[in-house]
Amino acid sequence: MSWTLVGQDAAVAVLKGAVANDRVAHAYLFAGPKHVGKTVAALQFAQLLNCTGDEPPCSRCRACERIGGAQHPDVEMMGIGGLCDEQDHKHTPDDSRDIRICQVRRVQHLISRAPYEARYRVIIIEPADALGREATAALLKTLEEPPPYVVFILISDREELLPDTIRSRARRVGFGGAPAALIEQSLRTRWDVEPPRAAELARLSGGRLGWAVAALYDERMMEQREKALNRAEALAAAPLAERFAFAASLGGGYTKDRAGVQATLEVWQEWWRDILLINARREDGAVHRDRLDTLRTLASQCDVAAAVRALRAITDTRQQLAENASPVLALEAMMLALPELRSNAVSQRFAGR
Numbered sequence: 001m002s003w004t005l006v007g008q009d010a011a012v013a014v015l016k017g018a019v020a021n022d023r024v025a026h027a028y029l030f031a032g033p034k035h036v037g038k039t040v041a042a043l044q045f046a047q048l049l050n051c052t053g054d055e056p057p058c059s060r061c062r063a064c065e066r067i068g069g070a071q072h073p074d075v076e077m078m079g080i081g082g083l084c085d086e087q088d089h090k091h092t093p094d095d096s097r098d099i100r101i102c103q104v105r106r107v108q109h110l111i112s113r114a115p116y117e118a119r120y121r122v123i124i125i126e127p128a129d130a131l132g133r134e135a136t137a138a139l140l141k142t143l144e145e146p147p148p149y150v151v152f153i154l155i156s157d158r159e160e161l162l163p164d165t166i167r168s169r170a171r172r173v174g175f176g177g178a179p180a181a182l183i184e185q186s187l188r189t190r191w192d193v194e195p196p197r198a199a200e201l202a203r204l205s206g207g208r209l210g211w212a213v214a215a216l217y218d219e220r221m222m223e224q225r226e227k228a229l230n231r232a233e234a235l236a237a238a239p240l241a242e243r244f245a246f247a248a249s250l251g252g253g254y255t256k257d258r259a260g261v262q263a264t265l266e267v268w269q270e271w272w273r274d275i276l277l278i279n280a281r282r283e284d285g286a287v288h289r290d291r292l293d294t295l296r297t298l299a300s301q302c303d304v305a306a307a308v309r310a311l312r313a314i315t316d317t318r319q320q321l322a323e324n325a326s327p328v329l330a331l332e333a334m335m336l337a338l339p340e341l342r343s344n345a346v347s348q349r350f351a352g353r
């Protein structure tokens with residue numbers, strides 16, 4: 001037994017039960033936040049389905065090894081900018097926004113033949129919410145009458161964007177955040193992280209082991225996070241003109257770096273959630289403990305309702321950006337909804353920046 005997921009026992013139980021009871025569905029929807037293990041779970045489910053070892057997924061047999069290394073001919077990943085069969089198409093993850101119908105056609109062609117060597121052909125579609133309209137329609141046809149040896153796994157952290165027609169044909173498997181203690185333990189035992197750092201990363205991870213592990217290997221993630229937090233603090237006490245100037249620069253860069261802008265807004269959400277927690281007298285739950293002094297000062301100037309409004313404004317803005325609203329306009333509207341706080345501590349700290 002070698003599931004390497006942390007804190008996803010319910011999801012693992014569903015998948016193991018399906019195989020044990022010989023009730024494998026033709027399509028699954030793995031739904032839940034980013035970085036909690038949905039992709040890892042999809043690969044391990046593909047291993048479970050095709051493992052030839054004694055204790056599936058054994059991770060050591062030929063099938064498990066090749067699936068784990070993304071080299072199995074019967075396990076296919078379909079994503080934004082992925083492969084298609086058209087000679088003159090050159091879509092790449094960088095210049096594409098969605099999963100196209102030509103990619104679905106390629107998979108339809110693949111699954112028209114039985115697997116080369118596995119029991120099941122597994123098609124992993126991620127992010128499933130990026131399927132374009134035509135691609136969705138084409139996929140739907142296949143989901144209505146899939147060959148018996150095919151299992152589709154649709155992965156999404158925004159399942160509400162998937163059409164009902166797709167959702168109703170896939171069995172939903174929910175993934176959630178894991179308790180910080182489990183993440184800390186996993187970082188210490190499996191990644192040999194020193195205890196203080198493991199505790200810090202577990203706290204910052206918000207229940208997402210994948211985020212914590214990525215932060216271990218990518219120092220820029222922590223730097224960008226610090227930058228976003230400094231910015232959140234500065235803007236909370238900044239006049240509207242300054243907020244609009246930042247909305248213009250952040251929004252102007254959105255088409256080049258969608259993920260970066262979303263990540264900044266995600267950090268802001270956490271930061272406002274901390275303010276909310278402090279105001280609701282639940283400071284223990286605050287994530288940014290190294291910034292508590294400033295957070296307390298700012299929290300003392302707004303009430304729970306204002307913090308809730310700020311949080312909702314940021315959440316709505318992230319959604320609008322994902323739906324291709326004008327980035328600058330959406331961010332300006334958000335800036336208007338953030339309460340304007342005053343803090344000597346903050347204005348001194350950021351004087352001259």
Ligand SMILES: [Zn+2]
Nearest residue numbers: 051058061064
């Ligand atoms: Zn195996």
Ligand SMILES: [Zn+2]
Nearest residue numbers: 084086089102
């Ligand atoms: Zn194409």
